[in-house]
Structures are given as structure tokens and as C-alpha cells.
Amino acid sequence: MEPRQHTKLINFLLEELAIPATAISLALRHVEQTPSLLPMVLWQYGLVTLTQLNQIFDWLEVTS
Structure with missing residues (x-):
């Protein structure tokens, strides 16, 4: 994944799915x-539901 895409x-996780920054930091480690x-x-x-995971994959597919 390119740095810009990452x-x-x-930003999508934070803004659209309201995933807490602490959860994202944990996963990033x-x-x-x-x-x-x-x-x-x-x-x-x-840290995300299966529904949110599907939303993430849909978003990645559209933005790729």
C-alpha cells in the first residue's frame, strides 16, 4: 500500500467509521x-466489526 493510500x-477509519485513534495505533504497531x-x-x-471490515474493503476497492 502506498504511503498516500495508507x-x-x-483518515477513513477515523472520520467515516469513527474508529478511535488508540485502536488504530495499536493495530499499526x-x-x-x-x-x-x-x-x-x-x-x-x-477493534472493528465484520460490517466495518466489509466497509473498509469496499472503500479500498473503490479508491484503488
Whole structure:
């Protein structure tokens, strides 16, 4: 994932899905080497619902 796309994803998570910044920070610590796994890590840790995960994947598909 490109750095610009990664920034846009984080903004989407914060603004559209209202994911707390602390949850995103926690997930980011676990995906330092592979930022494209961020949505899955958020879901694995219970920081987003399955519905939100689908919204993230839909958003990624549209913005790619």
C-alpha cells in the first residue's frame, strides 16, 4: 500500500467509521512491515466489526 493510500485509509477509519485513534495505533504497531494488513489486524483484535471490515474493503476497492 502506498504511503498516500495508507494515510487516506487511516483518515477513513477515523472520520467515516469513527474508529478511535488508540485502536488504530495499536493495530499499526502490529503491521509495521505489512501495512496492507491493517484492516485484518483491526478485525482480529475486535477493534472493528465484520460490517466495518466489509466497509473498509469496499472503500479500498473503490479508491484503488
